Amino acid sequence: xxxxxxxxxxxxxxxxxxxxxxxxxxxxxxxxxxxxxxxxxxxxxxxxxxxxxxxxxxxxxxxxxxxxxxxxxxxxxxxxxxxxxxxxxxxxxxxxxxxxxxxxxxxxxxxxxxxxxxxxxxxxx
Amino acid sequence: xxxxxxxxxxxxxxxxxxxxxxxxxxxxxxxxxxxxxxxxxxxxxxxxxxxxxxxxxxxxxxxxxxxxxxxxxxxxxxxxxxxxxxxxxxxxxxxxxxxxxxxxxxxxxxxxxxxxxxxxxxxxx
DNA sequence: CTTAATGCAAAAGCTTTGCAGCCGC
DNA sequence: GCGGCTGCAAAGCTTTTGCATTAAG
Numbered sequence: 001x002x003x004x005x006x007x008x009x010x011x012x013x014x015x016x017x018x019x020x021x022x023x024x025x026x027x028x029x030x031x032x033x034x035x036x037x038x039x040x041x042x043x044x045x046x047x048x049x050x051x052x053x054x055x056x057x058x059x060x061x062x063x064x065x066x067x068x069x070x071x072x073x074x075x076x077x078x079x080x081x082x083x084x085x086x087x088x089x090x091x092x093x094x095x096x097x098x099x100x101x102x103x104x105x106x107x108x109x110x111x112x113x114x115x116x117x118x119x120x121x122x123x124x125x
Numbered sequence: 126x127x128x129x130x131x132x133x134x135x136x137x138x139x140x141x142x143x144x145x146x147x148x149x150x151x152x153x154x155x156x157x158x159x160x161x162x163x164x165x166x167x168x169x170x171x172x173x174x175x176x177x178x179x180x181x182x183x184x185x186x187x188x189x190x191x192x193x194x195x196x197x198x199x200x201x202x203x204x205x206x207x208x209x210x211x212x213x214x215x216x217x218x219x220x221x222x223x224x225x226x227x228x229x230x231x232x233x234x235x236x237x238x239x240x241x242x243x244x245x246x247x248x249x250x
Numbered sequence: 251c252t253t254a255a256t257g258c259a260a261a262a263g264c265t266t267t268g269c270a271g272c273c274g275c
Numbered sequence: 276g277c278g279g280c281t282g283c284a285a286a287g288c289t290t291t292t293g294c295a296t297t298a299a300g
Contacts, residue, residue, distance in 0.1 A: 004274050004279060040282045045265060061188030063237045066264060079231055090228060097220050105245040106204055106213070112188045113223075113238045120230040129254055129299050165257045170290060191289060
């Protein structure tokens with residue numbers, strides 16, 4: 001099965017690259033239809049999945065809130081504000097210990113780590 | 126607002142304590158209606174939330190799969206099999222580094238960490 | 251009695267999917 | 276022209292919620 005280059009796919013990828021926050025599929029969709037109102041939400045979801053599977057963008061699986069997408073591909077961590085729900089990069093070094101977890105029975109292939117807290121704005125507001 | 130002791134609430138708590146795997150709300154519900162078919166799913170969800178808020182059980186927020194509940198209250202980590210979806214305790218010490226993450230702007234209040242991998246059964250099967 | 255909690259069913263929130271038509275190659 | 280991709284809408288999955296009724300204290 002050979003994949004094709006569609007304007008939708010490029011649009012979706014570029015939108016993630018340009019929206020440098022950590023947009024959800026819904027936010028990406030909203031941004032896209034500002035200029036291309038005929039693009040459908042299903043296509044956005046489909047292509048975000050494809051792009052993430054290809055390693056062109058990063059999918060951040062959030063606990064009990066919609067997945068976010070990130071243009072930064074290097075390993076780094078995220079924090080979500082319990083109050084406003086916004087997601088930010090956390091500026092801490094990679095935790096080596098996490099990379100070397102082993103188990104007698106399990107073949108460990110990865111992990112998902114998301115911090116929670118209260119962001120600056122919400123603390124002050 | 127004073128809370129009441131209902132047979133449903135006790136039933137739900139005991140079911141989590143007895144099902145020592147890491148049941149989802151759905152699994153807890155299925156188990157309960159074996160003996161108490163009139164208990165409703167809404168009540169199960171409601172009470173699991175209350176019990177978790179009270180610290181009587183632990184809610185494990187899973188990435189892209191239903192929340193799980195755990196009778197073990199001490200800090201420990203979980204791993205989910207990518208293949209069969211089952212959740213297990215991971216037998217590793219608490220990672221101290223994770224407990225001391227600080228940020229200039231964020232007030233860090235916690236984190237959610239779930240490992241992924243392939244379980245023994247799925248490796249062999 | 252008072253009112254918190256339940257059962258039921260509907261709805262909400264996010265995401266996936268079936269299908270007919272469209273368009274990249 | 277072939278068949279992968281799209282738009283649309285419907286459905287799926289997990290969880291929450293509104294409301295009349297039940298039952299705990």
